[in-house]
Amino acid sequence: NAGVTQTPKFQVLKTGQSMTLQCAQDMNHEYMSWYRQDPGMGLRLIHYSVGAGITDQGEVPNGYNVSRSTTEDFPLRLLSAAPSQTSVYFCASTRGQGGAAFFGQGTRLTVV
């Protein structure tokens, strides 16, 4: 049972490039979300989804897009990378309200 799988683990982008961070879960969880982790700031919610076809913005959504075409997958797209998006990104999934969030191993992104 893989749980939540994120790819890639590391990525370096040039300013202005676009890319997609992949997230997949095999636990049939309804809820999925993306967070970014910056030094001294904990994790901040970027976007989240309550089910296939339904997404919404979190605290820091600017510069990111998401879609949820299937229950399993929740990709995060950076439209035009900026140095301010250098961070560690975590994907999480949750079975339902009040449940534990299961996290991926993280993607360390550097924008130069």
Next chain:
Amino acid sequence: AQRVTQPEKLLSVFKGAPVELKCNYSYSGSPELFWYVQYSRQRLQLLLRHISRESIKGFTADLNKGETSFHLKKPFAQEEDSAMYYCALNIGGAQKLVFGQGTRLTINP
């Protein structure tokens, strides 16, 4: 606004000593609080949730609505408790978590 504050970025205690990691929150609704832990080279994982009122790995946490706190406690620290600890507040049924800044706990032998 919703906020979670962990006042200690770093906490160092000796093995066998009591540990308390502080967490305070600000939220107008009924709070749903969690402690997550990240051990070295492992992914973030749930340690405790207030609704369960359970003890995991010897840790307990009690929600104090009067003081808006959810401090994590363990009476006798062990070296394997060294990790990064995050307090988190769920502000939406869809598991919208607001995290504190985290406390790095180091247990000295």
